[in-house]
Amino acid sequence: MTNKDLKLKAIQIRMDLLKMIHRAKTGHTGGSLSNTDILTVLYYKIMNIDPSRPKWEDRDRFIASKGHSVESLWCILADRGFFPKEELETFSQFGTRLIGHPNNKVPGIEMNTGALGHGLSISVGMALAAKRDGKGYRVFCLMGDGEQAEGSVWEAAMAGAHYKLDNLVALIDRNRLQISGTTEEVMGLDPLDEKWSAFGWNVVSLDGNSVDSLVEALEAVPTHAGKPTLILANTVKGKGVSFAENVPHWHHHVPNDAELERALDELSAQLEAYQQEGQVRL
Template identity: 50%
Template sequence: MAVRIFTLERRKMTIQTFEKEALKKKAVLFRKEILQVTNAAGSGHPGGSLSAVEILIALYDYKMNHKPDDPQWEDRDRLIISKGHVTPVTYVTLANYGYFPKEELKGFRKFDSILQGHVHRKVPGVEFNTGSLGHGLSVVNGIALGAKLQKKSFRSYCVMGDGEIQEGSVWEAAMSAAHFKLDNVCAIVDYNKVQENGPTNEIKNLEPLAEKWRSFGWHAIEVIGHNFDQLIAALDQIDTIKDKPCVIIAHTIKGKGISFMEGERGWHGKAPNDEQLAEALKELE
């Protein structure tokens, strides 16, 4: 694969219609591959992976400065996938942007592979091990404080689940980011409304979610998390916010794209069998 460098220069380009069409095609491909890798492994987390596809594409394709051929590049933007169970979307994304050969995806969740069930730093492009929910934002704060101390201009992103942000540690981190005026932090909540055991609003209601973040001192933006125009506009907007952290609340659908998975908690952590895979792939054609 040709080496691609995603830099500031690229971000300054106005994104054209044809590019958006390419992003949409990429989203379909990623959904197919998420289903294929979980099917081949016989396990994994498709629901919260399918909801986060456009979020990750908008970050890796449009927003972040990063070099897939040099994952440790000092000035890269950092992304922590705090909902660390969504390895299917994380690894499919990293492979497609050239962090490691796509061939490796065949080993997903197999003993001799680096691609295990939760996000791990052994994998090129992964910044931090996650899986125990609720820790990513604190780590992102630390990285962002470090950047300020070193007078570096890179930004740190944190993708969290809506079930995950019921953790108290998230709100402790939210307070810290505002206290330290971390305008180089951007949290993204994949607000797919369903957690492991059922609807988020029945288990522990998050509403009014944007107001909560604002009351903690954050700049909050709400978007449809499957709409590239809205995601890109939000990612542009964060550059204009000074002295406070930003959160993008991305309204999404768990299991997005597959009719029998959408909104179903049963697909949180279960792989499609061969028949279900065939049906799902047909829907995506």
């Protein structure tokens, strides 16, 4: 996909996840909107995966450590063909596989996650296994910024640098909001880039809602042999929906009928604006 294709796809995924959350009457809306660009670039451009072979031994691995923001991931996995798109209609319903956190009964999900602070440790283990088995696959781990208050994150960070895991890429969805307020009010994190650098990681800070910046950075890793990479993706919580952006209430807010209609109108306008820039493949 070209970068323009990716931008269009991210808008479509935002529309899908909003409709899914509205239908289910539950979901983590703000964080899913903020991480959509990250996941779109990973799943449509960067990662070496094959939806027809979800257990392919040489596939790149993805761990959603911030598992509560699973809605964007479900929509992308369905769109990529890991499972039928119709199954999205069962999200958070009784008996569904598509629960409110990643569930490894679903093709494309490596581990059940959502208890914050565990995903990077899992990812370090996977990346270390690849090194010791002489495999070329990479491991990508998406964390939340509120999650950085978990001590286990920093134990894993030490291990990743110690074992020189340059096949490991961690990404932080740095939207600066968590369920009870701003990250700096709840547990100050800044200077977050300097902390990760001090732990021995190659740190790249960028606009996490810029497809162009994400593609450039992720195509370049590993930029330092023998070092894991940390992408500090500065994002906007609720990205793409003007009245949800940077609003803490939208962490777990379900749009009502009027809000959904307004949000879809805004996203449709964005989609149309991109399409008018030139003919693109959707």
